[in-house]
Amino acid sequence: MPTNFYDSDDFKNIDFKPLNPLYYPTEYQRYIKEETDLIKQHINGKTALEAGVGIGRLIPDLAPIAKEFVGIDNADLMLQNSKERAEGFSNVRLVKGDLENLSHLFPSKYFDVSLCVWNTLGNVKDEVVVLSELAKVTKERILVSVHLKGALEQRKNWYKTVGLSMDGVDEKNEIFYNTKSGLRSKAYSLEEIEAISKNAGLVVADHKILAGVVLWVEIESLPK
Ligand SMILES: C[S@@+](CC[C@H](N)C(=O)[O-])C[C@H]1O[C@@H](n2cnc3c(N)ncnc32)[C@H](O)[C@@H]1O
Numbered sequence: 001m002p003t004n005f006y007d008s009d010d011f012k013n014i015d016f017k018p019l020n021p022l023y024y025p026t027e028y029q030r031y032i033k034e035e036t037d038l039i040k041q042h043i044n045g046k047t048a049l050e051a052g053v054g055i056g057r058l059i060p061d062l063a064p065i066a067k068e069f070v071g072i073d074n075a076d077l078m079l080q081n082s083k084e085r086a087e088g089f090s091n092v093r094l095v096k097g098d099l100e101n102l103s104h105l106f107p108s109k110y111f112d113v114s115l116c117v118w119n120t121l122g123n124v125k126d127e128v129v130v131l132s133e134l135a136k137v138t139k140e141r142i143l144v145s146v147h148l149k150g151a152l153e154q155r156k157n158w159y160k161t162v163g164l165s166m167d168g169v170d171e172k173n174e175i176f177y178n179t180k181s182g183l184r185s186k187a188y189s190l191e192e193i194e195a196i197s198k199n200a201g202l203v204v205a206d207h208k209i210l211a212g213v214v215l216w217v218e219i220e221s222l223p224k
Pocket of ligand 1: 006019050051052053054055056057058072073074075078097098099100117118119120123124125
């Protein structure tokens with residue numbers, strides 16, 4: 001069983017660069033800026049969940065404006081880093097758990113808004129299960145961002161720039177693999193995200209293309 005990439009020394013040894021926008025090519029820096037502004041508008045004064053919180057990259061931006069911010073991740077290394085970023089914010093809680101199991105970890109419709117950004121959805125085993133679980137714990141919207149299909153060359157350059165070795169690539173479907181850790185990173189078209197949402201019983205309410213490389217979608221989390 002390979003070690004989870006996000007828990008591995010490989011990730012530590014490249015200084016977590018894939019989650020640090022300082023190291024990104026220009027268009028990815030622009031994506032991060034545009035996305036952070038959008039997220040801020042949505043979570044101001046709200047109780048928010050970040051599904052796949054990573055190193056807590058967004059905590060310094062979001063904790064000061066959210067009512068409550070909860071981050072969940074299944075990688076200890078990520079939680080350790082995000083806990084450091086959360087120091088001093090009394091409204092932040094970090095939880096270890098699997099995104100396929102959210103409804104067992106949080107009360108029904110506990111969060112106003114949920115985030116599943118920077119292609120976390122493109123890493124999970126089953127996107128439909130993760131979206132369904134997010135809907136169970138979210139009242140209003142689920143904010144998702146994924147690699148946009150059609151930006152393969154920019155994406156290759158991004159992996160190279162941040163030092164992330166993806167040793168397998170399915171160019172036709174735009175899926176990259178790190179065979180050692182089992183990391184898989186997919187890209188999507190809007191139609192594919194709409195179909196996944198539909199399979200989870202959900203509807204895409206709005207979308208945007210950010211910096212030509214990332215697809216941002218807002219999924220309505222209807223009351224059940
Ligand atoms: C691409 S990173 C994004 C991190 C963060 N959202 C950001 O924007 O900087 C994906 C994160 O999701 C976590 N993750 C992936 N699959 C998961 C799962 N099934 N359950 C919990 N966490 C998961 C990984 O450990 C990693 O920290």
